[in-house]
Structures are given as structure tokens and as C-alpha cells.
Amino acid sequence: MRILITNDDGIHAPGLKSIASVAAEFGEVIIVAPDRERSACAHAMTMREPLRVNEVKYLAARVKAFEVNGLPVDCVNVGLTIGWPDGCDLVLSGINNGPNLGFDVTYSGTVAGAMEGTINGIRSIAISMAILNSSETINYDLGADWLRENWDDLTHAELPPLVFLNVNVPNHPAKGTRYVGMGQRVYKDRVEMREDPWGRPYYWQGGVAVLDGAAPETDIHAVKEGYAAVTPVSLDWTDHAVLKRLQKTA
Amino acid sequence: MRILITNDDGIHAPGLKSIASVAAEFGEVIIVAPDRERSACAHAMTMREPLRVNEVKYLAARVKAFEVNGLPVDCVNVGLTIGWPDGCDLVLSGINNGPNLGFDVTYSGTVAGAMEGTINGIRSIAISMAILNSSETINYDLGADWLRENWDDLTHAELPPLVFLNVNVPNHPAKGTRYVGMGQRVYKDRVEMREDPWGRPYYWQGGVAVLDGAAPETDIHAVKEGYAAVTPVSLDWTDHAVLKRLQKTA
Numbered sequence: 001m002r003i004l005i006t007n008d009d010g011i012h013a014p015g016l017k018s019i020a021s022v023a024a025e026f027g028e029v030i031i032v033a034p035d036r037e038r039s040a041c042a043h044a045m046t047m048r049e050p051l052r053v054n055e056v057k058y059l060a061a062r063v064k065a066f067e068v069n070g071l072p073v074d075c076v077n078v079g080l081t082i083g084w085p086d087g088c089d090l091v092l093s094g095i096n097n098g099p100n101l102g103f104d105v106t107y108s109g110t111v112a113g114a115m116e117g118t119i120n121g122i123r124s125i126a127i128s129m130a131i132l133n134s135s136e137t138i139n140y141d142l143g144a145d146w147l148r149e150n151w152d153d154l155t156h157a158e159l160p161p162l163v164f165l166n167v168n169v170p171n172h173p174a175k176g177t178r179y180v181g182m183g184q185r186v187y188k189d190r191v192e193m194r195e196d197p198w199g200r201p202y203y204w205q206g207g208v209a210v211l212d213g214a215a216p217e218t219d220i221h222a223v224k225e226g227y228a229a230v231t232p233v234s235l236d237w238t239d240h241a242v243l244k245r246l247q248k249t250a
Numbered sequence: 251m252r253i254l255i256t257n258d259d260g261i262h263a264p265g266l267k268s269i270a271s272v273a274a275e276f277g278e279v280i281i282v283a284p285d286r287e288r289s290a291c292a293h294a295m296t297m298r299e300p301l302r303v304n305e306v307k308y309l310a311a312r313v314k315a316f317e318v319n320g321l322p323v324d325c326v327n328v329g330l331t332i333g334w335p336d337g338c339d340l341v342l343s344g345i346n347n348g349p350n351l352g353f354d355v356t357y358s359g360t361v362a363g364a365m366e367g368t369i370n371g372i373r374s375i376a377i378s379m380a381i382l383n384s385s386e387t388i389n390y391d392l393g394a395d396w397l398r399e400n401w402d403d404l405t406h407a408e409l410p411p412l413v414f415l416n417v418n419v420p421n422h423p424a425k426g427t428r429y430v431g432m433g434q435r436v437y438k439d440r441v442e443m444r445e446d447p448w449g450r451p452y453y454w455q456g457g458v459a460v461l462d463g464a465a466p467e468t469d470i471h472a473v474k475e476g477y478a479a480v481t482p483v484s485l486d487w488t489d490h491a492v493l494k495r496l497q498k499t500a
Contacts, residue, residue, distance in 0.1 A: 037298075039297065039298070040294060040295040040296075040297050041292075041294045042291075042292035042293040042294040042295070042362070043292040043293065043356045043357055044290060044291045044292040044294045044357070044359075045290045045292070045357050045455060046290075046455055047289065047290050047455060047456055048287075048289070050444075050452040050453060050454055051441075051452060051453040051454070051455060052450075052452055052453075053451070053453065070455075073357075074455055077440045077441050077455055078441055078453055078455070080440075080441075081440070081441040081443070081453070082443075103369055103485065105487060106293045106365060106369075106485065106487075107293055107294070107295050107323075109294075112292070115356060119353055119356075153500075157496060158495070159492060160489070160492065162434075163489045163492050177500070179493055179496040179497045179500055180493070181486070181488035181490065181493055182486055182487055182488045184412075190327045190330075190331070191301075191327050191328055191330075191331040193331070193332075194300075200302075201303070202300040202301060202302055203300060203301040203302075203303065203328050203331070204300055204301070205295060205296055205297060205301060205320075205324055205327055205328070206297055230496070231488060231493070232488065232489045232492040232493050232496060233487045233488065233489065234487055234488070234489035234492075235353065235356065235487075236431070236432055237355060237356075237432055237483045237484055237485075237487060238431035238432045238481060238482065238483065238484070239410070239413045239482045239483065239484035240431065242409060242410065242413050242482040242484070243429055243430070243431055243481070243482050245408070246407060246429040246480070246482060247429045250403075250427070250429055
């Protein structure tokens, strides 16, 4: 099995080492990852600047690794071009240093890596450590162990061409695994104004995720209940029910 | 009607002036746009750097305009904070200087502006000029005219909370308007290798969009046939059919 691995936390992130060590047990691995942290870069693509690629030494002799001055989307496309020109069987993205639940999926560079693999026609999986409090210390071994145990299910699940899997693993031994939908993770106080030493305003964007009110059968709910959450994410974002209604009334 | 306008082509883009001049006929407009072009930035969010906001003079005395050193998502959130702290009725994003058809939707900063408006609970619309050849000169008046004529339909269409409208207007008088789904716009030759004057490789990402094989009832098909395409895009990306199957077999 030919495997391409990327992430959005950068080539030196511990989650990348974890995912690569598990993948190397099951196939031939090439890592192509950003040269630095690129969190919340979503499905952005570098089009206006040339991309540079450097081979780097990595933990395992059997794993080839490259850093790119770009984003996860860039890494997948460059990785397929230089690493797997004859094709690749699996794109893995992660393990992200935090959850990608609900609307996080729309901002996430980790998820975007899997999205780009899918657009390239390759089975793709994004994996994130679902800490629910940013002060928690992440134990990536839990994500690695979960991935190893569920490898067969993930790589054999019957998926249509435009669907990939988004996985959130709890930061404690999971009670089990639940297949669930994307929840609605709402942030409050999205923008905070401050003043610089010269009295001029500047703004921080971020906000606190409000996880409450998570409906059952969602990723947020599953993780709150202590389960790993696996969500099949589609690249057809059409709301077909609304479309039918609009076509009728047009 | 309180209207927030953003784009990904930057505060000086002609498409922004077009959309703002139409919107100002229907309501009170505040523009908050990136200080420079940020194409293909997707739903990325600036989290690691502070955002600065400058008020700028704009074409119409009645329109307030601000530039932000950030991305469309940043502009929407900062814009709602400083421009419409008591709420806003409509977020418009565009008019983009090129199509956002099929998978373009996943890379587009224009679409991301509408996505962020939707996450904030506001009716949102992204509009793009669907030239099918990058050498065409864009006539933004066509987009402005189309928007004016269809304003009532767009702002009154019955949409559930997580759905926004993605509009592609042809670069010639449209034969009409079709409500359609997201097509599959495939690119070929995604990554091109070149050598710098010192013989070191670098890579350009881009590729040529292959529009052929567009299924009927898709945005790509509608635009190729000469129609404006309106697509209801959902922020629930769960593939519910696949989810049900996975839950049964798990």
C-alpha cells in the first residue's frame, strides 16, 4: 500500500511522527508536510508563489520525508507529483494537535489535506486529537493506537468517490468508535479588540468554542461521551433538498 | 436592510465596486475587504497574527469601507464586530474575477466569505463572473445587472440556517438563471516543475481546469449553456447516506 502523509502542524509536529509510525507498519510511506505550522489554513492553495521542496531526515529510515513552503493542499499535490507519480492508495492527514469537530472541518488544514486527496481520487482520512480544553497535554499515542486498531475498517470502508473520513480521537482511552455526522460547533466572542502601546486598535480572531447543545449522532456529541468519532464527509456540498425546492418555485 | 460586503480580490477590485453599487440601491452597505488579493485562500482564518483595520475612501459617499490585513473570513468577523455590532441582514461576497464552479467552491475565498456569514447566522451570497477562459476581459456590469434583476429572489429565497447561495454569472448576457448543483471541475497537470537560474527545482501549482463531461443540472453545465447558475451550498458536509450504511455495518 502506497501512502502519502501530510498535516497542517508542520513537518516537526509530534502528531505527524505518530501517524507515520503507524502507517509504516501497513505500507510504504512518503511524508510531504508544511515546513511550519499552518493551522486554520483550510483548503487554501498556493498559486501566486513557487513552491520549494526539501528532503529531510526523519524518524524511521524507511520513511521518506519532504518539507514544502506551503499548505496541506500544496503538499498533497506536490507529494503526488514527486513522491507517487504512478499513483497512491491512501492519503492520511494528521494527527492534528486539537479537535476538528463541526464547523472546525471548514477551517481545518488537516481536513483539507484529506479533501485534496479525495479530489485526486484517492481514499483519504483526516485524524485529530479531540482535546476539549486547549490546556490539555495531548497524548498522541492514543491516536496512534486507535489508528492501528481501526486500520482495516478505515482502509476498507465502502466509500463513494467524493467521500473521505474525518476522525476525532479522544485524549483518553476511547470507550469505542461511533460513526456520526458533522455537528455545529459555535464560537462566541469571535473577535477581541485590543490597543497597541500607541493607542491604535488591533483585533484578535479566535473565540471560545461552545460545545454545548451538541445534537446526538454528531461528532461533538460522540467525543463528549468519550468515543472516537468517524464522519464521512462529502465534497458535494449541494443541499439537494433545497435545490429541488428552488427548482420548483423558480 | 443592513449589508456587509467582502471579497477575496481585495478592496481595490472592480468587482467589489460593482457589487457595492448594486447593494447600496437596496440597503445600508459596509464594505470590509482584504487589503490585497487573496485568491484561493478558501475558508482560512487568521489566528496567529493581529488584524489591523483601516477606513478607506470609497466610490459612493453612502458606503463605508474598511481594509483588513487578512482574509475573507477575517473580514466577515471583524466587519460584524466593528460595522454591524447589532446584527446584519445580508453578507455578499464578490464579484469574483473568475468562476467558482464545482470544486472551485472548496478553494475559493469568495465562497468562504459567504460561508462565514452563514456560520454567523446571516443570509449570505457569493457571486462570481464565470469566464471560461482566463484571457477573457470581465464585464462586471453583467454581474451587477444580474444581481439587481435577481435581488428579490436571492434575498427572499427560503433557505435553512446552514445554506447559502453560490452564484456564477456568465460573461455575456445570460440566457436566464438555473438552480443547479455543484459539478466536478477537474484540473489536469496540477503541478509543474521548473528550474531556477541555479538549477534548483521549484514547483508551480495551478493546472488547467477540465470542464468537459459536466453533468446536467450542475453549475458547470449551466454556465457552459449560457445561463447564470445558482447553487444552494450546505455547511453540513456529512454524507448522510454513507453514514447510515457505515452505522449499519459497524
